[in-house]
Amino acid sequence: MIADVPIREIVVPATLDEAAEIMRARAARGASVSFMGGGTDLGYGNSPERVDTLLKTEKLTRVVEYAPSDQVVTVEAGLTLGALQKTLAAENQRLALDPPRSELATLGGLLATNGYGPLRTRFGTLRDLIVGISIVRADGTVARGGGKVVKNVAGFDLPKLMVGSLGTLGLIATATFRLHPMSERREWHAVATRSLRDVRTLCRALLDRRLEPSAVIALADANACATYVLFEGFGAGVESQGAKLREVARDLFGGNVSRVDARGGVDAAALAEGARTYGNVRLRISTPPAFIPSLEHDILAPLRSAYRECRVVLYPTIGATFVGGFPREGDRFVSALEGARAAAEAARGNLVVVECAEPSLRERIDAFGALPDSFPIMRRLKERFDPNRRLNPGRFLGGL
Amino acid sequence: MILRTAETVDAQRELAAIVGSENCIVDPAELRVYECDGLTGTRVRPLVVVLPATTEEVAGVVKIARRYGLPIVPRGAGTGLSGGALPVENGIVIGLSRMHRILEIDFENLRMRLQPGVINLDVTKAIAAHGYYYAPDPSSQSVCSIGGNIAENSGGAHCLKYGFTTNHVYSATVVTSDGDVVEIGSPCSDAVGYDLMAALVGSEGLVGIVTEAVVRILRTPEKTCTLFATFPSTDEAGNCVSGIVAAGIVPAAIEMMDKLAIEAIVKSTGVDWPLDVGAALLVDVDGVEAEAEHTAAQAVEIARASGALEVRTPRDERERQLMWKGRKSAFAAMGRISPNYYVQDGVIPRSEISLVLREIADLCAREGFRVANVFHAGDGNLHPLVLYDGRIPGQAHHAEEVAAEILRICLRHGGSITGEHGVGADKAAYMGEAFSEADLESMNFVRCAFDPHAIFNPGKVFPTPRLCGDRAGAYVPHATEISEQAGRG
Ligand SMILES: Cc1cc2nc3c(=O)[nH]c(=O)nc-3n(C[C@H](O)[C@H](O)[C@H](O)COP(=O)(O)OP(=O)(O)OC[C@H]3O[C@@H](n4cnc5c(N)ncnc54)[C@H](O)[C@@H]3O)c2cc1C
Numbered sequence: 001m002i003a004d005v006p007i008r009e010i011v012v013p014a015t016l017d018e019a020a021e022i023m024r025a026r027a028a029r030g031a032s033v034s035f036m037g038g039g040t041d042l043g044y045g046n047s048p049e050r051v052d053t054l055l056k057t058e059k060l061t062r063v064v065e066y067a068p069s070d071q072v073v074t075v076e077a078g079l080t081l082g083a084l085q086k087t088l089a090a091e092n093q094r095l096a097l098d099p100p101r102s103e104l105a106t107l108g109g110l111l112a113t114n115g116y117g118p119l120r121t122r123f124g125t126l127r128d129l130i131v132g133i134s135i136v137r138a139d140g141t142v143a144r145g146g147g148k149v150v151k152n153v154a155g156f157d158l159p160k161l162m163v164g165s166l167g168t169l170g171l172i173a174t175a176t177f178r179l180h181p182m183s184e185r186r187e188w189h190a191v192a193t194r195s196l197r198d199v200r201t202l203c204r205a206l207l208d209r210r211l212e213p214s215a216v217i218a219l220a221d222a223n224a225c226a227t228y229v230l231f232e233g234f235g236a237g238v239e240s241q242g243a244k245l246r247e248v249a250r251d252l253f254g255g256n257v258s259r260v261d262a263r264g265g266v267d268a269a270a271l272a273e274g275a276r277t278y279g280n281v282r283l284r285i286s287t288p289p290a291f292i293p294s295l296e297h298d299i300l301a302p303l304r305s306a307y308r309e310c311r312v313v314l315y316p317t318i319g320a321t322f323v324g325g326f327p328r329e330g331d332r333f334v335s336a337l338e339g340a341r342a343a344a345e346a347a348r349g350n351l352v353v354v355e356c357a358e359p360s361l362r363e364r365i366d367a368f369g370a371l372p373d374s375f376p377i378m379r380r381l382k383e384r385f386d387p388n389r390r391l392n393p394g395r396f397l398g399g400l
Numbered sequence: 401m402i403l404r405t406a407e408t409v410d411a412q413r414e415l416a417a418i419v420g421s422e423n424c425i426v427d428p429a430e431l432r433v434y435e436c437d438g439l440t441g442t443r444v445r446p447l448v449v450v451l452p453a454t455t456e457e458v459a460g461v462v463k464i465a466r467r468y469g470l471p472i473v474p475r476g477a478g479t480g481l482s483g484g485a486l487p488v489e490n491g492i493v494i495g496l497s498r499m500h501r502i503l504e505i506d507f508e509n510l511r512m513r514l515q516p517g518v519i520n521l522d523v524t525k526a527i528a529a530h531g532y533y534y535a536p537d538p539s540s541q542s543v544c545s546i547g548g549n550i551a552e553n554s555g556g557a558h559c560l561k562y563g564f565t566t567n568h569v570y571s572a573t574v575v576t577s578d579g580d581v582v583e584i585g586s587p588c589s590d591a592v593g594y595d596l597m598a599a600l601v602g603s604e605g606l607v608g609i610v611t612e613a614v615v616r617i618l619r620t621p622e623k624t625c626t627l628f629a630t631f632p633s634t635d636e637a638g639n640c641v642s643g644i645v646a647a648g649i650v651p652a653a654i655e656m657m658d659k660l661a662i663e664a665i666v667k668s669t670g671v672d673w674p675l676d677v678g679a680a681l682l683v684d685v686d687g688v689e690a691e692a693e694h695t696a697a698q699a700v701e702i703a704r705a706s707g708a709l710e711v712r713t714p715r716d717e718r719e720r721q722l723m724w725k726g727r728k729s730a731f732a733a734m735g736r737i738s739p740n741y742y743v744q745d746g747v748i749p750r751s752e753i754s755l756v757l758r759e760i761a762d763l764c765a766r767e768g769f770r771v772a773n774v775f776h777a778g779d780g781n782l783h784p785l786v787l788y789d790g791r792i793p794g795q796a797h798h799a800e801e802v803a804a805e806i807l808r809i810c811l812r813h814g815g816s817i818t819g820e821h822g823v824g825a826d827k828a829a830y831m832g833e834a835f836s837e838a839d840l841e842s843m844n845f846v847r848c849a850f851d852p853h854a855i856f857n858p859g860k861v862f863p864t865p866r867l868c869g870d871r872a873g874a875y876v877p878h879a880t881e882i883s884e885q886a887g888r889g
Contacts, residue, residue, distance in 0.1 A: 069642055069751040070780075092648065114590075127598060128567050135842075143842040144835070149747040151779040152816040153553045153602050154823055154834055155861065156843040157566065160598030169594075181648035204508075210622035212688055234648075237691025286590040290508035318589050319509075349588040368592050374582050377849055378594045384845035397593040 002034060003047040004359050007054045014059045016076065016134075016142075016173050023171060024140030026053050032390045033138075035167040037109030038080060040101045043355040044113050045166055046367045049394035055171065057108050063087055064174055065148070071179040072131065072148055077108025077172045088179060096123035096180040098215075100273045108172045113354075114164035118215035118230070118272060121317045123180065126163050132176030133159040135169070138386040142173065150178045167392040168400055169385040183232035186214075188268040189245055191227045192255035196220060197293040199227050199316050205248045211241050217272045218314040220296070222304055227316075228260065228268035275313035279325035280357035281333070285340070287349035289319040298343045299351075306336030319349070327358065334364050341369050368397045408447055408490070411468040415450050415492070418460040423451040423498070434493050437478040437485040439826055441796070446473070446487035451495045455573060455581055455611040458494060462609070462855075463579035465492050471858050474605040476516065476548030479540045481743060482824030484552065484604045488858060494609060496547050502526055503612065510617050511570060511587060516547025516610045520554075523615070532617045535562040538820070539728050547610045553602030555820045557653040557727070558684065560778035562618070564820075566601040573612035574600065577851040587614050599846045604822050605857040607850035621686040624652065625696035626720045629703040629711045633678035634658055634773070638754035640681060640706035641777045645750070647702060649695045651778060652684040655727050658757070660737065660772035661785075668733035671726040677709055681777065682727050730774040731785070738770070738787035740796065744803045745821040746810035750780040759809050760784050767802045781819035782810070808833070823861045832863040844868070 009031075013019040026033050031052035036042065057078030064074040068091040075084060081095065082103035088094050098117035099110055109115070111133075116125045123129065132146035135158070145158025162172055193199050199218045206213060206229070215230040231241040246257045260266040276282075285299060292314070303323055304310060310325025327333040341351040353367040372378075375398055382389070382400045394400075416424040425431055426448050435443040447470065452458045465472050471491035478485050487493050500517035505527060512523060512534070520541040523534040537556030538544055544554070550572065555564040562568075571585035585597035600607060631637040637656055644651060657665065657680045666673050673680065681703070685695045696713070703711050714720035734741045748756045757773060764771040764786065775783040784806055788799035807817045807830055817823070817830045831840060840862060848854070848868035859865065 067749060067751065069646065070749040071645065124567060127595060128563060141838045143838040145839060145842065147816050149749060149780055149815050151555060151747050151781045151819040153820055154816050154818050155831060156846045157598045157602050158842060161595055161846065164595055184648065207619050210619060210688060233691050234694050236694040237688050240690035241688055286588045288509045288588050320589060350592050352592060372593055374584050374596055375593065377596060380852065381594055381846065381849035384849055
């Protein structure tokens, strides 16, 4: 089942040719096709109208080409991020992406859902890391875009366009990424902030002191709020930034800054990941970063009261907030969600339901909210790539 | 010969009514300025050039064009090097140069809202005193426009670390081929739906007219360290580039110049660079002070170990600016050593620089041309300049053929036919060598989603004329699409 929709058939191609063959055959039959990688984000989006065929990419796990000296790698879509990182680590490199559940999540799935983690602060999202793609279109045609060099403006940017398209434009078959060197040193620091206003003040101060964190995470309870800051790079730079962070925090909050690491019992990244994957109904709220001080009052407090239990984690430099937990009974949650969404949209942001494993709720809420005024262009894009609406029909924004 | 039928006279009258007759150019002498962009060898006289001042005027112009069936070519500052702003015969050129206001500076959210005609360097100038800057820095930054940068996905020396225009634009206001005004993307960091910004940036004026954009601004790094190193040949310089990268350093920029390029730069700018060397590298590393200083020291060591003849570091900011001025004046400097030159723009995997440079040198020697190289070595973006003498009959054409052959070398090495100058009119013919029919068809899907009428910049980018004809099979809309909900906008 995908989001409570029964699956008629499961296929697991062993090669890309086989995948294309399957796509052609299903096109001839008019069967709808959905894709599955690691299955970590199957609940993302609205329920598909039907799933005639579920194509699993679990056997498409080859590293097609890896050129360490060019810092570029091409992989098949079913490879997990964890497995890729292992290969890259042998050359002291990495894909600068740290979404939750990277051991399970596949690159195809991450591309389709635009998965990201706190490293986004420094390295952006997959759209900033992908340089080439090959897709199998709805009719089974294989098409490529971009290439395997990091700088390239030949033709339309299909690789980026596929990021976040949720399996509605084609099967992502292979992708090529730009890589980064592993840092000589990484240090997480915990800062004793008390509120989201503090978090925002801290982020501003980091910027004004010209510090360059790779990640900033805030774990926000209803009445407490801890911030974690990651510095990466060579030893000298990481140490000097740690020292400056201590100064900044003392000046601002008179508080302490402590180095934290997994061995010492506090693993900031794991804490944040725990919060991001908590519960069965999870939301992502995007707002301009300067809105963060108002977030608690305008959006989070009403949402918290609609959850029996929930956790909140923010990437404050990005303006992304994740709420996850176990909701109270239907009506109350639905109206809180609508209120929160309206507040986010009023702040020129948005609220997306990234997971809803409560069947009763699922049919009452839309995952994406208001349609942007560019929606007619999106619909025409879908019409061109998938004229018969067979790829993950109904799952994406506005029923695409 | 341009036909002035009664219809086109009517169209011109309507256009003038929208933008004002002083901003509606039909006089052949005045039109000359707009006959080409930076690709000066190809010229086409448009029917009319209009210079609107607002988004509404642009929308009005597009509606008239649609009604009369006239194609539209958007134009920024006209510095493009691939003929992207080359007019179409009997078409309208919409020049955005009058829309050059900075609309909003938002230091809190690190964003700026701009009209498309704002000159790239003016963005940074407006915020530099506050300690901020706009990262994409094409060498033409003192003259090219933000609208042109978005259309070309322009890069610069510092995009190695900071990315290209596409990594720095949040949203844009676009006039579509129906004359509708649509916002693409979102000012917050996660837009919902398809990533239409990805399609818009780099679309070379084929999908719509950008009339406003929200771009990302960055804090100026605490410290930038620069070094200039000379080498016996491009081989050692290439090894130095690989060495720096292998050491885990992400430099802000690594630029390479070969012997001929150095000679031209010295002659034209008077910088005191040595002439008896085979290649030079100009490297910037930046970031927090301790980090930048550490990596700069490491880079100096790597340069020495790679066989550098000399490594210089500027004593002060003035000296540093001078070094960069040398690099940035390279194209213009070619005039000192050759009557004419053809700028090529191709990309190869970084690790194959030495190999490919040698292949290019062999090719040019075989064909009887001198070639100078000045390029973005960090990302393998070559700019071979094929030097020729246009007064000799046939040389210009021959040089162009050699430049085309260089692209094929890039493709054979797994590279690309353009890293930053775009496809435009100039390289459309090579798209078929770089991409399959299915690849091009997919790109055309994107174009048609934006511009089903194919009125924007026809004849560019695609190797053969493409329409947005009927699609295979009928699209079956979803219930919400038919209902009110999806009809919006
Ligand atoms: C000396 C020199 C050095 C250069 N160095 C670099 C470099 O380092 N890196 C680099 O990337 N480029 C470089 N260029 C190329 C050029 O400057 C860039 O492509 C630039 O972005 C073009 O901007 P423009 O305003 O001149 O656009 P134009 O040349 O006027 O137009 C370029 C394209 O953009 C479209 N367009 C323009 N405005 C809009 C709009 N508002 N909406 C939609 N479409 C629009 C046009 O139709 C055309 O297809 C250089 C050029 C020169 C002459």
